[in-house]
Amino acid sequence: MGRRSFTEKHSASNPFFGFLGPTKDAKTVSALQGHLVAMSGEFVGTFRFLFLAYCGHSMVVDQSPVNQAGPNGTNSATSVVHIAMSYGFAVLVTIWTMYRISGGLFNPAVTLGLIVTGNIPLVRGLLLWPVQILASMVAAGVVSAIIPGNIRTVQTTLTPTMSVAQGVFLEMFLTAIFIMNILMLAAEKSKDTFIAPIGIGLTLFICEIAGVFYTGASLNPARSFGPCVAGRNFQHYHWIYWIGPLLGAIVAAGYYHFVKFFNYEDANPGQDSSGGDLSGS
Incomplete structure (x- = not known):
């Protein structure tokens, strides 16, 4: 059969042009290597998601004074929709690209939800947390450096009429809705799992519409933390963007455990079928 030619061995279709040897076999990859990848x-x-979202958010705020026509200098309804689109579609396209590599979490609250439900190991989750937070800081720093405007404009802040307690609970409920959808669309495998990124992106989009005006709709501690570091400015209530989403992850995980314990598939059978007789006769 002969040896492969130099051109075949070092083709651009091979990782690193084949100069580092053949592609690693899955059986030889250690757990540490898997964690590192x-x-x-x-x-x-996380960087891609937040870089796109922060840029889009900044554009909405800076584009025109008309976009800031809400009461007390808050975002108008039009701005809220555009900001929601920035985050919803940014997470959609990024998850669709990256979920085969890391699972496409990009969020410490999502990571907690998947740990509590047993969908990722504790060790993997603990390793991903600092990476997500670091990536958010880098994304905010890069956006701050390469586009005009103040990175503080993308920080999550409470509207003047919202109390801190209200902010905690709104963040909690919105995050619970978001993570429950992730659990049922992506963690629970079904025939529509391959289009889960669309459902997840649309879920974040509608949650952003519901919350941007009131709390900034963080739903993600990393999303809120990065701009505070880059802008050197932390609101005195910044903690709500950690406690609220993390509580939301636990709420979503609790209901997920409930429906799994009682075999939710039997409550409404046939929903994942390809058709046929579902009457049971």
Whole structure:
């Protein structure tokens, strides 16, 4: 059969042009290597998601004074929709690209939800947390450096009429809705799992519409933390963007455990079928 030619061995279709040897066999990859690859994917994915979202958010705020026509200098309804689109579609396209590498979490609250439900190991989750937070800081720093405007404009803040307690609970409920959808669309495998990124992106979009005006709709501690670091400015209530989403993850995980314990598939059978007789006769 002969040896492969130099051109075949060092083709551009081979990783690193084949100069580092053949592609690693899955059976020879250690757990540490797997964690490192997942961490790299989570860093790149979180950076991509938040870089796109922060840029889009900044554009909405800076584009025109008309976009800031809400009461007390808050975002108008039009601005809220555009900001929601920035985050919803940014997470959609990024998850669709990166989920095969790291799972496409990009969010410490989502990571907690998947740990509590047993969908990712504790060790993997603990390794991904600091990576997500670091990526958010880098994304905010890069956006701050390469586009005009103040990165503080993308920070999550309470509208003047919202109390801190209200902010905690709104963040909690919105995050619970978001993570429950992730659990049922992506963690629970079904025939429509391959289009889960669309459902997840649309879920974040509608949650952003519901919350941007009131709390900034963080739903993600990393999303809120990065701009505070880059802008050197932390609101005295910044903690709500950690406690609220993390509580939301626990709420979503609790209901997920409930429906799993009682075999939710039997409550409404046939929903994942390809058709046929579902009457049971």
